[in-house]
Every structure is written in C-alpha cells, then in structure tokens.
Amino acid sequence: MIKLVLDPGHGGKDPGAVGNGLVEKNLNLELSMRVAGKLADYDAAVTLTRSFDTDLSLDERCDIANNLGADLFCSLHTNSGGGTGFESFIHTSAGTKTESIRNVIHDMMADYYNSVGFRDRGKKRADFAVLRNTVMPAVLLENFFIDNPKDAVILKDVIFFDRLAEVIAGGIVKALGVPLKSPQPHGEQGSSITTPFTYQSMTPGQDFFSEIARLKAEGWLNGEHQPDDPVTWGELAAVINRLRDR
Numbered sequence: 269m270i271k272l273v274l275d276p277g278h279g280g281k282d283p284g285a286v287g288n289g290l291v292e293k294n295l296n297l298e299l300s301m302r303v304a305g306k307l308a309d310y311d312a313a314v315t316l317t318r319s320f321d322t323d324l325s326l327d328e329r330c331d332i333a334n335n336l337g338a339d340l341f342c343s344l345h346t347n348s349g350g351g352t353g354f355e356s357f358i359h360t361s362a363g364t365k366t367e368s369i370r371n372v373i374h375d376m377m378a379d380y381y382n383s384v385g386f387r388d389r390g391k392k393r394a395d396f397a398v399l400r401n402t403v404m405p406a407v408l409l410e411n412f413f414i415d416n417p418k419d420a421v422i423l424k425d426v427i428f429f430d431r432l433a434e435v436i437a438g439g440i441v442k443a444l445g446v447p448l449k450s451p452q453p454h455g456e457q458g459s460s461i462t463t464p465f466t467y468q469s470m471t472p473g474q475d476f477f478s479e480i481a482r483l484k485a486e487g488w489l490n491g492e493h494q495p496d497d498p499v500t501w502g503e504l505a506a507v508i509n510r511l512r513d514r
C-alpha cells in the first residue's frame with residue numbers, strides 16, 4: 269500500500285506566519301486534515317506528522333516519514349511576505365522522480381489557482397530541511413499569502429479551502445497512481461464488511477482525527493473539534509438535522 273505523509277507546517281510554540289486574523293499553523297493543520305479526508309476512498313495509508321497543535325522539530329517530521337518508509341512526504345504551508353498565489357518546492361538536488369511527482373501536483377494546483385483568479389508563482393527548488401532530510405520524494409506547497417487581504421478571503425472561505433484540499437489530494441493520487449479502495453466482498457450471510465479508514469495514527473486513538481476530518485470535509489461539522497471534546501445536545505441536534513435535511 270502506498271504510504272503518504274502529510275506534514276502540517278509549524279505548530280505549538282511556532283505559529284508560522286500570521287495575518288488577517290489567521291494563524292498559519294492552524295490553516296496548515298486544517299488543510300492537511302482535509303487532504304487526508306479526501307484520500308479516505310483511496311488505497312493509501314495516510315499519516316500526519318502532527319494531528320494536534322503540537323511542537324515538532326523539522327528532524328522529527330523527517331524521521332516520521334523516513335521510519336515509515338513513506339512514498340511521498342508532502343509539507344503544507346501558507347505563504348507570507350506580501351505576494352499572492354501559490355508556489356511549490358522540491359529540494360535543490362531532487363532527482364527526476366521527485367520532479368515529475370511535483371510537476372503533476374503543481375499543474376493540477378495551477379489549474380485550480382487560475383480558475384479562482386490567483387497566480388501560479390512557479391515550480392521552485394530550495395534547500396529546506398524537510399526536503400533535504402527526507403529520503404523519499406518530498407514536496408513543500410505554499411498556499412496563498414496569509415498577509416494578503418485578497419488571499420485571506422479565500423483562506424477563510426470553507427468551500428474554496430475544501431476545494432484546495434481536494435485538488436491537492438487529486439494531485440497526489442494522480443502523481444503516485446494511488447488506486448481507489450476495492451469494494452469489500454459481501455459475506456455468506458449477506459453482511460457487508462465495512463472498510464476501515466486506513467489513516468495511520470501516530471499514537472493510539474489518534475485515528476479519530478481522520479473521522480472528524482471526514483465529517484468536516486463533507487460539511488457535517490464546522491470549527492475545531494478534538495476527539496475527546498464533549499458534545500452538547502445543541503451540537504448533536506445540529507448534526508442530526510444536517511443529516512435529516514440532506
């Protein structure tokens with residue numbers, strides 16, 4: 269099975285860039301969870317380097333992917349510094365395999381960005397630690413500029429943001445040739461076997477994040493929810509009504 273590592277940039281004490289009321293570490297985590305949710309129907313083991321707002325060194329991020337023997341390391345960031353649009357990075361000395369994977373993902377993203385009126389800033393190379401110290405093909409995606417009011421509008425729009433996750437997931441699937449999960453055969457008694465979601469958790473219990481990510485990706489849940497958060501009757505009623513209104 270193809271192993272994918274999604275790396276939400278920053279976290280914990282390191283917020284990354286901030287602007288327009290947005291904090292990069294949170295955007296990166298939400299985008300990564302949404303990408304993981306979009307990959308749920310595919311026959312891939314998806315691992316997030318962090319599923320919480322936690323500190324994680326660049327070496328630790330690389331170690332996770334290296335120890336897993338991942339097929340792709342994809343780091344997700346939000347840009348800053350006064351520009352607009354998106355750009356992708358591979359390491360300065362990356363080979364042709366990494367380059368072709370990046371090109372597929374990048375080109376699909378460029379179509380999306382162009383369709384919503386934003387710039388493709390280009391296919392770039394850099395000596396970033398997470399690209400240098402990962403042994404598998406590694407890409408780093410810089411999505412929109414957190415400090416640009418026009419970009420921030422899109423970052424705050426759940427429909428566009430979710431679509432971005434879909435495009436990134438689609439790019440990964442196409443670049444690596446990830447197959448859809450095969451349907452489970454029905455048993456003798458006609459019982460169907462539920463396909464387990466193949467999200468691979470970092471610690472026991474963390475796979476519940478993928479379940480929350482799926483509901484968020486499909487619009488059943490809004491906002492930040494941790495697996496251990498209590499649910500009020502009001503929240504439960506809202507989710508049930510969303511199902512009833514479908």
Ligand SMILES: [Zn+2]
Nearest residue numbers: 277284345346
């Ligand atoms: Zn960043």
